[in-house]
Amino acid sequence: MVHINILDPSASPLDYYGYELRRYREAGGLTQKQLGAVIAYTGSLIGQIETARKLPTSDFSERADAALGTGGLLSRLLPLVLRSQLPAWFQRVAELESRATAICTFQAHMVHGLLQTRTYARAVLGAMDGSNLDGRTAARLARQRILDKARPPGLWTILGESALLQQIGGPVVMREQLAHLLSFAGTPHVNIQVLPHDAGAHAGLQGSFNLYRFAGSATILYTEGYGMGHPTADPENVRDCSLRYDHLRAAALSLRDSAELIRQVMEERYAERQL
Numbered sequence: 001m002v003h004i005n006i007l008d009p010s011a012s013p014l015d016y017y018g019y020e021l022r023r024y025r026e027a028g029g030l031t032q033k034q035l036g037a038v039i040a041y042t043g044s045l046i047g048q049i050e051t052a053r054k055l056p057t058s059d060f061s062e063r064a065d066a067a068l069g070t071g072g073l074l075s076r077l078l079p080l081v082l083r084s085q086l087p088a089w090f091q092r093v094a095e096l097e098s099r100a101t102a103i104c105t106f107q108a109h110m111v112h113g114l115l116q117t118r119t120y121a122r123a124v125l126g127a128m129d130g131s132n133l134d135g136r137t138a139a140r141l142a143r144q145r146i147l148d149k150a151r152p153p154g155l156w157t158i159l160g161e162s163a164l165l166q167q168i169g170g171p172v173v174m175r176e177q178l179a180h181l182l183s184f185a186g187t188p189h190v191n192i193q194v195l196p197h198d199a200g201a202h203a204g205l206q207g208s209f210n211l212y213r214f215a216g217s218a219t220i221l222y223t224e225g226y227g228m229g230h231p232t233a234d235p236e237n238v239r240d241c242s243l244r245y246d247h248l249r250a251a252a253l254s255l256r257d258s259a260e261l262i263r264q265v266m267e268e269r270y271a272e273r274q275l
Helices: 013-027 032-039 043-050 058-068 073-083 088-099 118-125 133-148 171-182 235-251 255-269
Strands: 102-107 154-160 190-195 209-214 217-225 228-232
Touching: 013 043, 013 058, 013 073, 032 043, 032 058, 058 073, 073 088, 073 133, 088 133, 088 209, 088 217, 088 228, 102 235, 118 133, 118 171, 154 235, 171 255, 190 235, 190 255, 209 235, 217 235
Parallel strands: 102 154, 154 190
Antiparallel strands: 102 209, 209 217, 217 228
């Protein structure tokens, strides 16, 4: 067990968060139990966060900021804390997502992380590894905050029809996930197309990929393997996959027809009366 008196704030963003929480609490003359009573959390949880044994949440950070008069420090630290929980090889990708002005993604078999619900993300992440599932799920969902920025990136997603049919987490989870996809209808910066099975041979048969575009700098192509990611700015590779993406977008259903197919699968394959 980590003892709070030897917590090193430079060890990680989570340690720094815990250090600052403790510092502000003590400056306010509050015990962990007293602060817990003010913000409606247990003193035990506050102790776990102060000793970097538990991840804070957005709600916790906002309440603690207000109670301790931090000027929003903890809420500003939270994205760094959650990003640090991502696998080391994926942290670069999260950084690319946060800086991109446009993201184009083709996902053959699974909904992209920026569009996943909590239960779907948890099922995906827990498929082979059940460790720290709450923290890893929170870290994945934290990436979605970029879609709520004042100037969010344009997100264009092409999903293989298989992503709608692969029953990740079970029918209840899938119904919720497909309903979430439909909730983006009419959102100008989020566009979702489905590549139907009857499209036949297509430009994405070699696998899923993402393109990150930036203002004033080169486009980055990102592909992924098991436990590793491959970002590259190589012009030839970027050009090739940009062309592939154009072909995939042309072969996919229109935005309206894609939404209709998603709705049809949700209502027929994952109908509430069948759950």
